[in-house]
Amino acid sequence: MELKELYRDVILDHNRRPRNFGRIEPCETCAEGHNPLCGDRLTVYVRMKDDRIEDIRFEGKGCAISTASASLMTEAVKGQDKATVNALYGRIHSLLTQQDAVPDASLGKLAALSGVREFPARVKCASLCWHTLNAALERGEATVSTE
Amino acid sequence: MAVTASRIASAPALDVDRVRSDFPILERTVNGRPLVYLDSAASSQRPLTVLRAVERYETHCHANVHRGVHALSQAATEAYEGARDRVRRFINAQSTREIIFVRGTTEGVNLVAQSYARPRFGPGDEILITGLEHHANIVPWQMVRDQTGCTLKVAPINRRGEVEIDRFLAMLSPRTRLVAIAHVSNALGTVLPVKRMAEAAHAHGAVVLVDGAQAIPHSAVDVRALGCDFYAFSGHKLYGPTGIGVLYGREDLLGAMPPWQGGGDMILTVSFEKSTYNELPWKFEAGTPNISGAVGLAAAMDYMESLGLEAIAAHEQRLLEHATRELERIPGLEIIGTAHHKTAVLSFTMAGVHPHDLGTILDAEGVAVRTGHHCAMPVMTFFEIPATARASFGCYNTEADVASLVAALGKAREVFS
Numbered sequence: 001m002e003l004k005e006l007y008r009d010v011i012l013d014h015n016r017r018p019r020n021f022g023r024i025e026p027c028e029t030c031a032e033g034h035n036p037l038c039g040d041r042l043t044v045y046v047r048m049k050d051d052r053i054e055d056i057r058f059e060g061k062g063c064a065i066s067t068a069s070a071s072l073m074t075e076a077v078k079g080q081d082k083a084t085v086n087a088l089y090g091r092i093h094s095l096l097t098q099q100d101a102v103p104d105a106s107l108g109k110l111a112a113l114s115g116v117r118e119f120p121a122r123v124k125c126a127s128l129c130w131h132t133l134n135a136a137l138e139r140g141e142a143t144v145s146t147e
Numbered sequence: 148m149a150v151t152a153s154r155i156a157s158a159p160a161l162d163v164d165r166v167r168s169d170f171p172i173l174e175r176t177v178n179g180r181p182l183v184y185l186d187s188a189a190s191s192q193r194p195l196t197v198l199r200a201v202e203r204y205e206t207h208c209h210a211n212v213h214r215g216v217h218a219l220s221q222a223a224t225e226a227y228e229g230a231r232d233r234v235r236r237f238i239n240a241q242s243t244r245e246i247i248f249v250r251g252t253t254e255g256v257n258l259v260a261q262s263y264a265r266p267r268f269g270p271g272d273e274i275l276i277t278g279l280e281h282h283a284n285i286v287p288w289q290m291v292r293d294q295t296g297c298t299l300k301v302a303p304i305n306r307r308g309e310v311e312i313d314r315f316l317a318m319l320s321p322r323t324r325l326v327a328i329a330h331v332s333n334a335l336g337t338v339l340p341v342k343r344m345a346e347a348a349h350a351h352g353a354v355v356l357v358d359g360a361q362a363i364p365h366s367a368v369d370v371r372a373l374g375c376d377f378y379a380f381s382g383h384k385l386y387g388p389t390g391i392g393v394l395y396g397r398e399d400l401l402g403a404m405p406p407w408q409g410g411g412d413m414i415l416t417v418s419f420e421k422s423t424y425n426e427l428p429w430k431f432e433a434g435t436p437n438i439s440g441a442v443g444l445a446a447a448m449d450y451m452e453s454l455g456l457e458a459i460a461a462h463e464q465r466l467l468e469h470a471t472r473e474l475e476r477i478p479g480l481e482i483i484g485t486a487h488h489k490t491a492v493l494s495f496t497m498a499g500v501h502p503h504d505l506g507t508i509l510d511a512e513g514v515a516v517r518t519g520h521h522c523a524m525p526v527m528t529f530f531e532i533p534a535t536a537r538a539s540f541g542c543y544n545t546e547a548d549v550a551s552l553v554a555a556l557g558k559a560r561e562v563f564s
Contacts, residue, residue: 003507003562006507007504007562007563012562012563037519038502038534039520039533039534040503040533041533061533062533063501063502063503063504064500064501064504065503119507121507122507
């Protein structure tokens with residue numbers, strides 16, 4: 001268990017300077033995510049154009065892993081269609097939970113999250129934003145919880 | 148409860164090296180580092196004497212209690228009822244009829260909520276709690292409120308994390324039927340002036356329940372001197388096993404309360420038309436109890452008394468003062484909970500590092516602290532923070548543990564620099 005595997009430079013950078021941080025107003029599609037265990041809260045705002053995420057932002061308070069994961073997610077999914085986002089969601093889930101998952105090149109910077117799986121208590125921190133985005137895309141507006 | 152400077156000076160010293168050798172788990176490493184256990188407020192570790200008492204019971208005495216005439220059933224009954232008398236002496240209750248074995252503090256509070264409050268309270272009645280309560284001393288009263296239509300009031304706390312006593316006193320009235328307060332705050336370490344609060348509550352005719360989970364591991368508790376009507380605590384916070392705890396209740400109150408759960412052991416006779424209930428304390432102990440847990444709890448109380456409760460309190464108070472000084476020197480670190488009277492609990496935040504990240508980095512250094520809301524979400528809301536990191540100390544902690552904590556916090560600062 002190596003700390004620097006968890007807190008990689010990319011993670012620390014996105015925690016310090018989260019990308020796409022803020023809200024989209026008026027909000028057309030948004031969802032709130034909450035991890036009661038550690039108090040992490042974030043809201044994901046999405047503007048769709050047809051089947052594609054035209055713009056995405058997030059705001060909230062959370063640990064470095066949850067903030068960086070949300071920041072990286074917004075960069076990765078902006079401009080993507082729903083099918084691509086769903087596929088990415090599945091690959092991230094494997095990356096975070098399966099010991100033998102190997103990050104493929106298509107994950108780009110998201111591969112930096114592969115260290116999280118060595119820290120089971122932190123998997124929910126990294127996945128919160130993805131569950132929240134999923135809820136926003138599926139249900140339009142909702143609150144999701146990791147518990 | 149409050150340990151003054153003179154008491155610290157006069158209390159016998161604790162031989163901490165010897166104490167540490169009583170706790171086998173302290174020899175292990177975590178992530179390649181020696182374990183530095185600073186999470187005793189969540190659950191303390193167990194000394195060998197407790198582990199051996201449980202083992203001796205399981206290997207030599209176990210059978211069901213209060214049932215058989217055979218030797219083992221009698222031995223088990225003696226061990227279990229002997230443990231009850233051990234608890235009675237530990238908290239200076241008048242009678243073993245006032246000692247109900249429960250799973251823990253939470254179950255004790257729920258028992259009083261459902262068996263004392265629910266049948267009696269209605270619209271216009273008030274339950275008064277404080278702003279620093281653990282969820283276990285909030286939610287059971289919200290349930291009673293919803294079941295009976297009574298009102299739940301909350302006495303506020305100040306920025307130091309102390310109950311505002313004047314506000315508390317002003318909220319008492321003849322409508323106040325029950326006051327439920329922590330003896331010590333789990334999230335902040337604040338020691339409440341329980342005796343004074345109980346006297347004031349009694350003057351208005353209210354009964355007083357004290358959540359003693361965080362007080363009983365740190366100093367002598369005398370339920371009669373405190374003047375409380377109910378006192379609940381958990382075995383695993385005072386070096387005993389999990390799944391065993393105690394509800395102390397004044398005999399006249401318990402006697403007038405209906406049973407909470409029905410089943411074996413709590414009855415005298417059963418027919419399909421009607422059952423008659425057992426006497427105290429068994430009326431409240433339906434089903435086969437946690438016998439080995441009670442045996443372990445009694446051994447834990449023996450252990451604490453062998454160290455000396457004053458010696459434990461003085462040692463922890465010295466550690467608290469030392470750790471507070473050390474942590475205050477760390478730039479960006481803010482201690483949450485700065486009450487005048489505290490037990491050895493240090494909740495804190497560190498600028499730029501989320502408590503959850505602190506917890507992971509400290510763990511990598513072998514330092515175990517609790518991070519999160521500590522089952523006291525309203526306290527976090529009051530201080531406008533999502534969570535804290537909390538270092539809590541027990542009889543086995545040392546200044547070297549504090550040094551490891553400070554070094555690990557330095558490491559966290561390094562990672563996030």
